[in-house]
Amino acid sequence: MNTFGHRFRFTTFGESHGKALGCVVDGVPAGIKIDEEFIQNEMNRRKPGQNKYATARKESDSVEILSGVFEGLTTGTPISMIIFNENQKSRDYSNVKDLFRPGHADYTYFNKYGIRDYRGGGRSSARETAARVAAGAIAKLLLKQLDIEVKSGICEIDGIKATNFDFSNVQNSEIYALDKEVEQKQKDAILNAKNSHNSVGGVALIKVTNCPAGLGEPLYFKLDSQLANAMMSINAVKAIDIGDGFNSVQNKGYDNNDEIRANGFKSNHSGGILGGISNSEDIKLKVYFKPTPSIFIKQETVDIYNKEVDCELKGRHDPCVAVRGSVVAESMTALVIADMLLLNMSSRIDNIKKVYER
Numbered sequence: 001m002n003t004f005g006h007r008f009r010f011t012t013f014g015e016s017h018g019k020a021l022g023c024v025v026d027g028v029p030a031g032i033k034i035d036e037e038f039i040q041n042e043m044n045r046r047k048p049g050q051n052k053y054a055t056a057r058k059e060s061d062s063v064e065i066l067s068g069v070f071e072g073l074t075t076g077t078p079i080s081m082i083i084f085n086e087n088q089k090s091r092d093y094s095n096v097k098d099l100f101r102p103g104h105a106d107y108t109y110f111n112k113y114g115i116r117d118y119r120g121g122g123r124s125s126a127r128e129t130a131a132r133v134a135a136g137a138i139a140k141l142l143l144k145q146l147d148i149e150v151k152s153g154i155c156e157i158d159g160i161k162a163t164n165f166d167f168s169n170v171q172n173s174e175i176y177a178l179d180k181e182v183e184q185k186q187k188d189a190i191l192n193a194k195n196s197h198n199s200v201g202g203v204a205l206i207k208v209t210n211c212p213a214g215l216g217e218p219l220y221f222k223l224d225s226q227l228a229n230a231m232m233s234i235n236a237v238k239a240i241d242i243g244d245g246f247n248s249v250q251n252k253g254y255d256n257n258d259e260i261r262a263n264g265f266k267s268n269h270s271g272g273i274l275g276g277i278s279n280s281e282d283i284k285l286k287v288y289f290k291p292t293p294s295i296f297i298k299q300e301t302v303d304i305y306n307k308e309v310d311c312e313l314k315g316r317h318d319p320c321v322a323v324r325g326s327v328v329a330e331s332m333t334a335l336v337i338a339d340m341l342l343l344n345m346s347s348r349i350d351n352i353k354k355v356y357e358r
């Protein structure tokens with residue numbers, strides 16, 4: 001399935017080494033100013049080939065808007081965007097044409113579809129996430145109108161954890177680090193892995209500020225369940241936690257509860273979500289990325305004929321996918337919040353009357 005969202009929804013298409021990839025975003029209210037420079041900046045934050053901590057694949061990731069925008073404003077019709085692939089090197093994959101890379105999706109895609117697009121993994125490649133960032137930029141332009149902001153940064157690489165969560169450090173950091181104190185150590189961990197032909201995992205922190213209360217559609221479209229759905233749909237994401245998340249199981253109830261005063265909550269262990277609905281506190285989630293599966297150390301595998309072979313990779317790969325992945329997680333969060341904002345508008349008759357009463 002290639003469509004995500006309910007009321008604000010998008011569909012992506014395209015493969016790693018195909019001609020182009022793109023998306024169609026549907027359900028976008030008319031009248032939103034489309035700032036193309038902002039969309040391109042978002043793409044640039046995710047694009048490959050920018051420094052030694054990322055894959056060397058060079059893509060401009062220029063977005064062309066094909067529909068849904070007239071004289072700089074959304075028209076309420078589907079917004080389609082296309083990104084042409086420029087730097088495919090399909091030959092790099094010819095030696096792994098028939099074999100399954102350990103840790104990648106080759107084995108499962110082949111068993112499911114019976115077709116082997118060996119060129120960079122085809123649709124299973126995270127190249128597709130460029131289209132999500134384009135769609136996410138449209139969601140962010142909607143959120144901007146309501147002063148809702150979604151930010152992200154790296155809080156952990158190879159077990160090296162941030163203790164400061166400073167989002168102002170992120171924009172000046174080549175690895176989007178939240179904590180300047182541990183940034184160099186995190187960078188060294190990525191380079192050490194790269195130089196030893198290996199890879200490392202990492203964790204991204206996502207924060208939504210100024211989010212109104214009431215977002216989330218219990219029971220089966222709760223805000224936390226949709227965030228989890230969105231994050232787990234991103235390549236290499238293996239876990240997510242919300243608020244105190246995994247740590248909350250070690251807390252006592254008294255410490256885990258957020259006491260309430262007339263001016264709001266005294267703490268935010270819940271990560272801004274109670275009963276699947278936002279409570280107007282900052283929404284906080286952590287997204288856990290595994291180490292990049294494509295590494296340059298010889299590993300054992302089988303080929304499509306089930307013959308045992310060695311896998312020796314060529315090509316260009318991110319030594320730590322969490323870095324560029326954090327931008328994708330931020331975009332997916334914006335898309336979920338946009339969807340929830342539109343859905344929530346019909347939760348009370350008073351709101352419906354505001355629109356239709358004459």
Ligand code: FMN
Nearest residue numbers: 104105124125126235236293294317318321324325
């Ligand atoms: N995997 C690779 O093997 N090489 C890469 O260069 C690579 N780049 C990625 C970039 C981003 C932004 C993200 C989010 C993931 C990347 N991945 C890369 C991860 C794979 O796409 C992913 O591990 C694979 O599709 C298997 O899916 P799974 O890990 O979710 O099970």
